[in-house]
Amino acid sequence: MAAPVPSLLRQELERLAESDQRIDGRGRWDRREVQLEVDILYNAEGSAKVTWGDTVVYAGVKFELRTPWPDRPTQGSLMCGAELRPVAHRKYEPGPPSPQSIELGRVVDRGIRESGCIDMEALCIVPGEKVWGVMIDIHVLSDGGNIFDACGLAAIAALRTAVVPAERFDVGEDHVLAVKGTPVMASFQRVGGRFVYDPSEDEETGGEERIHITLGNEEHLHSLQKGLKGAFTPAEFAEILEVARTHCGELRELVSSMEGN
Amino acid sequence: MMGGYGDVKLLNDDGTRLDGRTVDEMRPVEIKAGILPAAQGSAWVKHGLNVAVVAVYGPMEAHPRKIQRQDRAVLDVRYNMAPFSTSDRIRPGFNRRSREISKVTAEALESVVLLERYPRSKIRVEIEILAAEAGTRCVGITAASVALADAGIPMRDMVVGIASGKIQDTVVLDLDKAEDNYGQADLPMGICPNTGELVFLQMDGDLSIEEYNLATEYNYKAAAEIHEIMVAALKERYDGGEA
Amino acid sequence: MSQGQNGAELRLVTPGSAIGPTSGRRVGTGALIQGDEIIATRVGHVRERHGTVSVDPVASCYMPRSGDLVIGTVIEARSNLWFLDINGPFQALLPMSLAPWKVEFGGTRDHADINDSLLMRVQEVDEVQNVVATMKGIGLRRLAEGAVLDIDVQHNDALRAEGAGLLKRLRDLSDCRLVLADNGRLWADGDAAGIDWLRSLLRAVAAAGRSDRFEAILDAHAANAPNQGDA
Known part of the structure; x- marks a missing residue:
């Protein structure tokens, strides 16, 4: 059964919106505090933990040797998946992957893949025979709202600190995975009639449609997703895109600050 | 000696182990309580290089209805290894191993939780292994106990998970990965630190009765140490913070 | 210590x-x-x-007992009864006959619709935790305005304790009308500033967990309260 959306919560979100306030005291375009830790898990070749407000997410990178697709004999592969397991919230039930978790994984996957930050050719070991498959798994442990941005950040941070375990597979020396950019996601939700950045759990419960934007280093768009019921105007999108540019830039710097140690 | 496993060198000439531990020394253990904001109760345990995180939800209505018990609650325990927790990636989803561990873990915890307080309901215990370095089922049990306590679920005791085993014909406490892979026996136990009772027991390999007794003695000694760390974590959560 | x-x-x-x-x-x-x-x-x-x-x-979940004052959210409305989430393990049932309105069979949603919040009392809890609620009683009603805030049930005793007057201080400082229910919910009605202040206070209380800290946390938050008049 879907969680209830108390009418009083909706009423209050509307009332707050009228005076341009938010339920947790933030401004409309403010972000909650974000903490990033990298290289924290023993068996993952790259790992990251993101604590974003009440949301906690881990990402881990693994590598495998595989034969390339026949039509792309010199290219490796990338796969990114997310799991919304029942650990993350009372509302998640055990069972096969839900449509929400598949959407989450695919939106993060597209942002990373389409930014071209992973050079697929560089993952080739023997053309037509042996290439690296890079697998990013994202594990949501606590859903306190806006898991999309937390998952996107954890995934790219884990990738950017990953080491290719070539020695273990007997194909040369271990080396840092080459990652050329830092695609970062910014998510917005319509709450009380207008869009806000980084929705909290209450805002997601009482909100309407959401929009996810992934921007690369050159501020090019790499993935967009509109989710849930609702309609928005081009002018609204233009406004949130400007906000996304600022926040993606700040978060990109946070990821960079983790590297090289 | 089984299958020549005892032939792999796991002990140094001075009797210490490859990582420098003595035979009755456990790996370092760190515990934190209340680390997942969305959960009712939660715990994080790092034991050696193992990392387990547990969330507890409930009591809530037990469904499907066929799992309901009219006279008590049921524990709905899920032990799950994250895809990146092992050397080779694990495909997501349940497998036979995690199903068995979930079952015996639930039964261990059901032995201490005061289930009769909550007829027809279920309490969800979600064990997530984020990094595995031998002994994850024990780390999961320890973490689950702390998370249940953090959630305010009444229990007559907590449960500490700990294992001893045998390497190179020598009984040692708390096998690490190499010792687990090439050792001769593994004896994981779930020990109630206050009553001294056992609520979880498995074993595989080859142990003499004398070796079993020594391994058990090591496990009890370690359980007392781990219990102190569990209690300290709960005190840190509830007695430490600033107003 | x-x-x-x-x-x-x-x-x-x-x-x-x-x-x-x-x-x-x-x-x-x-x-x-x-x-x-x-x-x-x-x-x-x-x-x-x-x-x-x-x-x-230091942590506790709500277990309904007969006589409890509870705030419920309507989950389901049938022809002659409602089911409500009361923050316990099981939903509560409110029969048409225990509602404060003249309800026609099939007309339950005209009085309390899905997602509405109701202030009720627990009439009965049987041995297998079936909960029957009633709205017959003084002050029991549909909550049409204000906000329902979460507050862990272990704080209720401290808040209600005679002498300490914590609930009165909360009322004065927030300048809100308050109803503290037994099921981990606090209803507050007043200006947005008062409700915001209560919410941030309760967030700090939830993070600390302990009920004996309530007063100290309240002291720390008092300076930011919207109403300093008689504090």
Whole structure:
């Protein structure tokens, strides 16, 4: 059964919106505090933990040797998946992957893949025979709202600190995975009639449609997703895109600050 | 000696182990309580290089209805290894191993939780292994106990998970990965630190009765140490913070 | 070791830890007798009063008892009854006959619709936790405005304790009308500033967990309260 959306919560979100306030005291375009830790898990070749407000997410990178697709004999592969397991919230039930978790994984996957930050050719070991498959798994442990941005950040941070375990597979020396950019996601939700950045759990419960934007280093768009019921105007999108540019830039710097140690 | 496993060198000439531990020394253990904001109760345990995180939800209505018990609650325990927790990636989803561990873990915890307080309901215990370095089922049990306590679920005791085993014909406490892979026996136990009772027991390999007794003695000694760390974590959560 | 409100030292215990010999004492909540020993069953602070030893838990979930004042959210409306989420393990049932309105069969949603919040009393809890609620009683009603805030149930005793007057201070400082229900919910109605202040206070209380900290946290937040008039 879907969680209830108390009418009083909706009423209050509307009332707050009228005076341009938010339920947790933030401004409309403010972000909650974000903490990033990298290289924290023993068996993952790259790992990251993101604590974003009440949301906690881990990402881990693994590598495998595989034969390339026949039509792309010199290219490796990338796969990114997310799991919304029942650990993350009372509302998640055990069972096969839900449509929400598949959407989450695919939106993060597209942002990373389409930014071209992973050079697929560089993952080739023997053309037509042996290439690296890079697998990013994202594990949501606590859903306190806006898991999309937390998952996107954890995934790219884990990738950017990953080491290719070539020695273990007997194909040369271990080396840092080459990652050329830092695609970062910014998510917005319509709450009380207008869009806000980084929705909290209450805002997601009482909100309407959401929009996810992934921007690369050159501020090019790499993935967009509109989710849930609702309609928005081009002018609204233009406004949130400007906000996304600022926040993606700040978060990109946070990821960079983790590297090289 | 089984299958020549005892032939792999796991002990140094001075009797210490490859990582420098003595035979009755456990790996370092760190515990934190209340680390997942969305959960009712939660715990994080790092034991050696193992990392387990547990969330507890409930009591809530037990469904499907066929799992309901009219006279008590049921524990709905899920032990799950994250895809990146092992050397080779694990495909997501349940497998036979995690199903068995979930079952015996639930039964261990059901032995201490005061289930009769909550007829027809279920309490969800979600064990997530984020990094595995031998002994994850024990780390999961320890973490689950702390998370249940953090959630305010009444229990007559907590449960500490700990294992001893045998390497190179020598009984040692708390096998690490190499010792687990090439050792001769593994004896994981779930020990109630206050009553001294056992609520979880498995074993595989080859142990003499004398070796079993020594391994058990090591496990009890370690359980007392781990219990102190569990209690300290709960005190840190509830007695430490600033107003 | 921390100090309680009355200055006595509070002893934090964990499940299974021995509190002391029975010596003729009874046990209350959060403790049980094992052999000759009193054992804690929860994380909490030991309290002894009139020969009864109990543990005030630092974390707790709501278990309905008859007579409780509760705030419920309507989950389902049938022709002659409602089902409500009351923050417990099971939903509560409110039959048409115990509603304060003249309800026509099939017309339940005209009076209380899905997602509405109702202030009710628990009429009855049977041995398998079926909960029947009633709205016959003074002040019981549909909550049409204001906000329902979460507050862990272990704080209720501290808030209601005579003498301390914490609930009155909350009322004065927030300048809100308040109803503290027994099921971990606090209804507040007033200006947005008052409700915001209450929400941030309760977030700090939830992070600390302990009920004996409530007053200290309130003191720390009092300076930011919207109404400083009679504080």
